[in-house]
Amino acid sequence: MEYLKLIGIAIIILGFAFKLDTIAVVIVSAVATALVAGISVPDLLTLLGKSFIENRVVSLFFLTLPMIGVIERHGLKEAAVNAIQKLKNLTPGRILNLYLLIREVACAFGITLSGQVQFVRPLISPMVQAAASVHEKLTSKQVDLIKGRSAAVDNFGNFYAQNLFVASGGVLLMASTMKSLGHAIEPTSIVLYSIPMAIITLVITSLYNIHFDRQFNLKGNQKSEANHD
Amino acid sequence: MTNFITNFLEVFYVLIGLIMLFAGIESFRDKENPARIGTGLFWVILAVIFAGGRLLPYPVIGGLILLLGVLSLLKQIKPGNIKGIDEKIAETSAKRLGGWIFMPSVVLAILSIVIAQFTPLGGQIGIGISSVVALITAVWMTKSSAKTAYHDSERMVRSMGTAGILPQLLAMLGAVFTASGVGELTAKAISGVFPVGNHLLGVVLYCLAMAIFTMIMGNGFAAFAVITAGIGIPFVVAQGGSPVVVAAIGMTSGYCGTLMTPMAANFNSLPVALMEMKDNMGVIKQQAPIALTLLVIQIFLMYFLAF
Numbered sequence: 001m002e003y004l005k006l007i008g009i010a011i012i013i014l015g016f017a018f019k020l021d022t023i024a025v026v027i028v029s030a031v032a033t034a035l036v037a038g039i040s041v042p043d044l045l046t047l048l049g050k051s052f053i054e055n056r057v058v059s060l061f062f063l064t065l066p067m068i069g070v071i072e073r074h075g076l077k078e079a080a081v082n083a084i085q086k087l088k089n090l091t092p093g094r095i096l097n098l099y100l101l102i103r104e105v106a107c108a109f110g111i112t113l114s115g116q117v118q119f120v121r122p123l124i125s126p127m128v129q130a131a132a133s134v135h136e137k138l139t140s141k142q143v144d145l146i147k148g149r150s151a152a153v154d155n156f157g158n159f160y161a162q163n164l165f166v167a168s169g170g171v172l173l174m175a176s177t178m179k180s181l182g183h184a185i186e187p188t189s190i191v192l193y194s195i196p197m198a199i200i201t202l203v204i205t206s207l208y209n210i211h212f213d214r215q216f217n218l219k220g221n222q223k224s225e226a227n228h229d
Numbered sequence: 230m231t232n233f234i235t236n237f238l239e240v241f242y243v244l245i246g247l248i249m250l251f252a253g254i255e256s257f258r259d260k261e262n263p264a265r266i267g268t269g270l271f272w273v274i275l276a277v278i279f280a281g282g283r284l285l286p287y288p289v290i291g292g293l294i295l296l297l298g299v300l301s302l303l304k305q306i307k308p309g310n311i312k313g314i315d316e317k318i319a320e321t322s323a324k325r326l327g328g329w330i331f332m333p334s335v336v337l338a339i340l341s342i343v344i345a346q347f348t349p350l351g352g353q354i355g356i357g358i359s360s361v362v363a364l365i366t367a368v369w370m371t372k373s374s375a376k377t378a379y380h381d382s383e384r385m386v387r388s389m390g391t392a393g394i395l396p397q398l399l400a401m402l403g404a405v406f407t408a409s410g411v412g413e414l415t416a417k418a419i420s421g422v423f424p425v426g427n428h429l430l431g432v433v434l435y436c437l438a439m440a441i442f443t444m445i446m447g448n449g450f451a452a453f454a455v456i457t458a459g460i461g462i463p464f465v466v467a468q469g470g471s472p473v474v475v476a477a478i479g480m481t482s483g484y485c486g487t488l489m490t491p492m493a494a495n496f497n498s499l500p501v502a503l504m505e506m507k508d509n510m511g512v513i514k515q516q517a518p519i520a521l522t523l524l525v526i527q528i529f530l531m532y533f534l535a536f
Contacts, residue, residue: 005414008406009455016446017492023306023391026398026451027298030405037409045291051404052294053282057238057353058397062245062386063360067333067367069381073314074371075323079330082323109331109338116496121503140507148511151500152488155512156519158496159484163477166341167356170450173396174476175352177454180404181412181462183472187352188345193477193534200526201519208519 008033055180058172064110076111077118084123091218092128092146093209096153099124100205103157104198108164115154125150136217149212153205160201163194234354239283241357246280249273251379252386259309267305271297272386275394294401301391308390312380322371332370337363396450403454415459423464431464432532439479440486440524447492449483456483470535478531485527488520489513 008029015025030051034044068076084102087095103115128146132138138146162168166187171194175187253272259265274293282290300306323330337359344355368378386393406412416425423434438460442452457479465475487493490513497512508514 002414003418005409005411006418008402008409008411009415009459012402012451012455013442013445016448016451021301021304022395022448023301023398024298026395026402027294030402031295033409033411034405037411039409042288045288045295047287047291047405047408048294048401049285049287049290049292051401051408052278052397053287053290055397055400055404056242056245056279056282058400059245059279059394060241060353060356062248062393063241063357064337064363065385065389066248066378066382067337067360067364069385070364070367070371070373070378071330071333072385073318073322073377073381074330074367074373075319075321075326076330078319078323079326079328083328109334111331111334116500116503120500125504144507144511145515147500147504147506148508148515151497151504151512152515152519154500155488155496155516159487160481160523163480165338166345166352167337167360169396170480173400173450173453174480176397176400177403177457178472178476180400180407181458182407183462183466185473185476186345187356188342189473190477191342193474194481196530196534197478197481197523197527200530201523204522204526205519 004036005033007036051180055176058169058176060172061167061169064167068111080106080119081123084119084127087127090131091213092132092216093211093213095124095128095131096149096209096212097206100153100157100202100209103154104161104164104202107158107161108198110165110167112158112162112168115158116151120150120154124154132216132218134218138216142215145215149209153209156201156205161198164191164198166191234351237350237354238357241354241360242282243280244357244361246276246278248382248386249276249279251383255380255383256309256387262307262309264305264307265309267300267303268307268309268387271300271306271391306391308387311384311387314384326370329370333363333367336366399450399454403458406455406458412458412462416463419460420463425464426468428465428468428470428536429532431460431468431470432535433528435460435465435475435479436482436524436528436531439483440489443483443486444490444492447487447490447494449480449487452483452486453480465531465535470531474531474535478527478534482524482527482531485520485524488516 011029011032087098125147128150163170171187171190174190175185178185249272253269253276256265256272257269278290340359340362341355344350345352438456439452442456443449446452461475461479466472491497500512501509
């Protein structure tokens with residue numbers, strides 16, 4: 001039964017889908033695949049050790065952690081918050097677009113703060129809610145839409161710009177995996193070919209956010225002015 | 230030159246081992262963590278593997294990796310009690326430095342590209358050298374002491390936890406799959422259904438598989454290791470597709486899946502909980518239209534750039 005070798009793929013898919021311990025799932029998948037493929041136990045240990053050592057380059061991003069730690073202690077988050085707070089008096093869509101741009105540029109320089117916890121919840125979502133409710137109180141459904149959209153914009157920026165940074169985990173993983181598969185590629189060329197999607201995401205999400213402004217009464221029409229009186 | 234680069238890289242692996250050792254020592258000292266022994270062992274074992282990788286025999290390293298798996302399975306690795314940062318220091322420092330606080334990050338990103346492009350040392354050495362230069366810049370600008378830099382390092386590593394080592398373990402898994410012939414087998418199985426050789430069909434198959442498997446697993450990195458070996462290589466790269474285009478756009482096709490799945494809890498469920506949203510799927514609903522649009526664009530982009 002040659003197809004038994006696919007057991008490792010099944011273990012990975014089910015293990016991740018059922019949220020089992022990820023480290024153990026990956027190791028069990030590797031062990032099961034090798035054993036089913038007829039690799040002996042001593043050879044299996046050699047294979048694991050060799051594959052892990054040869055892929056140490058994937059963890060090269062650990063070297064960037066001390067620097068990030070030092071600047072985090074000295075106000076990285078505060079400086080970013082100050083910059084974002086200058087985005088007052090804009091429409092909801094424009095606040096979201098500028099945040100997206102800031103997020104993408106920061107990612108390109110390897111600054112990946114935990115966006116949802118540090119920016120979206122305390123800063124972006126409240127700012128967008130304030131901008132959307134200048135002329136008319138928001139319904140609870142609109143508030144939920146804004147929260148969802150703010151979180152979504154953070155994810156778009158984070159996902160499509162993180163590969164612009166040459167020492168990011170994703171870029172190093174791609175380079176190392178492709179090398180193991182016999183098609184070595186340079187991390188810098190991965191960065192180059194990640195640029196188109198970062199720009200396309202920026203453009204498409206910007207249009208999406210400009211369209212978002214139509215959900216709210218931003219001009220203060222007759223009806224809302226009557227309400228204010 | 231290649232030999233020199235390999236030896237030079239070893240220096241940086243020793244440095245990584247040192248940072249992991251810091252995390253190990255502080256995990257052992259964290260009395261309030263019920264799993265402090267296991268957590269400390271986890272980081273010390275990794276420190277040994279990184280720093281001593283060239284000296285230890287492969288089977289020993291393989292055994293140590295199995296031990297890491299057992300520690301993780303028995304729930305003996307926990308972040309524990311990590312000291313946060315002093316907000317007062319952060320605020321006064323932010324006032325003094327302003328936007329200059331971003332300087333070390335800019336140094337890191339630009340210097341690593343410059344070294345990769347304009348010296349024969351290559352991208353990996355570039356990352357290593359520029360990380361060290363960026364750290365020195367940061368320490369100098371913030372007037373930090375060695376002791377606080379030590380604590381900043383261990384804090385970052387410990388708060389990243391086991392997630393930090395996952396990409397390397399997945400790369401290891403990819404190598405084990407290759408050695409066991411899994412890639413050839415999936416290729417054979419799929420080629421029974423879809424013909425190999427049609428460029429557009431291969432690209433569609435690979436990008437869709439990346440997105441769908443990422444949705445099921447909730448992790449784009451894991452999908453990349455499996456799907457690139459099984460579909461990306463035989464159906465696109467072996468047909469003449471450029472490996473770098475396939476990797477770069479294949480990975481982001483996976484991210485389209487991440488945007489549409491409740492399995493990616495960190496990105497799609499965490500905000501729902503943080504902001505007390507009424508609609509559990511509220512984030513995914515905002516993301517799905519963009520994710521699908523981007524997926525279609527990426528299929529065409531890969532097709533035109535790779536061939």
